Amino acid sequence: MAAMSTVPVRPQASYAQRIAFVAEMAARLHRYGTTAQRLEAAISALSQRLDLECEPWSNPTGLILSFSDPGKPPGSTDTTRVIRLPPGENDLHKLGEADRIAEAVANGHMTIAQGHTALRTLDRPPWPWMRVMQVLAFGLAAAGVAGLWRLPWLDIATAAFTGLLIGLLDQYTSPRPALKEAGDALAALTAGAVVSLVAATVGPLNLNTVVIASLVVLLPGMALTNAMNELASQHWVSGTVRFAGALTTVMKLTVGAMIAVTLIDLLGLEPAVRASRPQPDWVEWGSMGVAAFAFAVLFKARRRDYPWVMGAAICGYLISRYAGHAWGSPAGIFLSALALTAGGNAFGRWMQRPGALIRLPGIIMLVPGSASLRGLLTLVQQQDMDAGQSAMLxxxxxxMALVAGLLFGNLLIPARKNL
Incomplete structure (x- = not known):
């Protein structure tokens, strides 16, 4: 962090200015992917330090903030802000900057006006090369996950190419609201069509597995985990809404993939399917680094934070893998989530930065997005309730293992920072 003046400049901000700053900070934390319990705790703490009383209420599509001035008679200064927002997306760089600005304003090193100005600098459009990196990261994430699953080289190459196409499609649909609603279904349609065509014309593939690897960036595993975490924290409304949103995403992906399969069948093509995972250990190790780098790009971390983000992702995968081999997959996932949550809280305490830099990338390879999509695909393709129920179990x-790890990790090393 850059050195700050040791003599704080106490802001002479009005009640309305302080409310405006807290409301803008809350909207930005929501936009950068903060969960309900962490956002509400962070905003409550910031309000207290700015001599405000605030009762925040967060859900995945909006905020309600009720303010009052503790120095005035009760009810005389009550103000409520209702803010409608789209679901947030993880942005580790902007989350870290917002946290830094909030700390500077709360400590008196920045005035409220300077804080507003600093926040607005985060709205600058990304450089073109950053968009290119995001597209490449889609392909690298797909290839990395396919390599972690030890798929054959043709499968890995197909997943990487399809991931690049989906990255391009995401860049095209994101700024267009009419297309964004159907973006997940269009991505799954593209993945299903490309993978099926390769399997029908080039060589046999692990068909469903390659489709899932191609779509790995869009899978709602993190949303499912956050939803259950919010429910466990007694944020019933936010957790229920986020859980419903994750299920809707899985259904849209399944619908898109099944439309592609139907179209391929109507064209008279028959994809060749095989179950083969022949790769040696070194491919898995290399893929682990590729996937970790891709997720660092996709989480929009600063370049100086790449070692932290990549190290957390690799540690999370390794703990889960080796503990899972020793004591079973749920135990491995639990221990990994516990270690990464405690590690993120320790990072926040000692580095004075958001623990999300460690926590989010650390659990990204553990989340159940691929399992949920595989289960629904199996259910729809085979029309077999037993197979679908087994996958959903x-x-x-x-x-459950992830949420338990998150809860006990917070108990092991309590968080100093809510983010």
Whole structure:
């Protein structure tokens, strides 16, 4: 962090200015992917330090903030802000900057006006090369996950190419509201069509697995985990809404993939399917680094934070893998989530930065997004309730192990920072 003046400049801000700053900070934390319990705790703490009383209420699509001035008679200064927002997306760089600005304003090193100005600098459009990196990261994430699953080289190459196409599609649909609603279904349609065509014309593939690897960036595993975490924290409305949103995403992906399969069948093509995972250990190790780098880009971390983000992702995967081999998959996921949550809280305490830099990338390879999509695809393709229920039970086991790890990790090393 840059050195700050040791003599704080106490802001002479009005009641309305302080409310405006807290409301803008809350909206930005929501936009950068903060969960309900962490956002509400962070905003309550910031309000107290700015001599405000605030009762925040957060859900995945909006905020309600009720303010009052503790120095005035009760009810005389009550103000309520209702803010409608789209679901947030994880942005580790902007989250870290927002946290730094909030600390500077709360400590008196910045005035409220300077804080507003600093926040607005975060709205500058990204450089073109950053958009290119995001597209490349879609392909690298797909290839990395396919390599972690030890798929054959043709499968890995197909997943990487399809991931790049989906990255391009995401860049095209994101700024267009009419297309964004159907973006997940269009991505799954693209993935299903490309993978099926390769399997029908080039060589046999692990068909469903390659489709899932291609879509790995869009899978709602993190949303499912956050939803259960919010429910466990007694944020019933936010957790229920986020859980419903995650299920809707899985259904849209399944619908898109099944439309592609139907179209390929109507064209008279028959994809060749095989179950093969022949890769040696070194491919898995290399893929782990590729996937970790891709997620650092996708989480929009600053370049100086890449070692932290990549190290957390690799540690999370390794703990889960080796502990899972020793004591079973749920135990491995639990221990990994516990270690990364405690590690993120320790990072926040000692580095004075958001623990999300460690926590989010650390659990990204553990989340149950691929298992949930595989379960629904199996259910729809085979029309077999037993197979679908078995897959969904596996998802439930993963989610429970993750949430338990998150809860006990917070108990092991309590967080100093809510973010």
């Amino acid at each position: 596996g998802v439930l086991n993963i989610v």
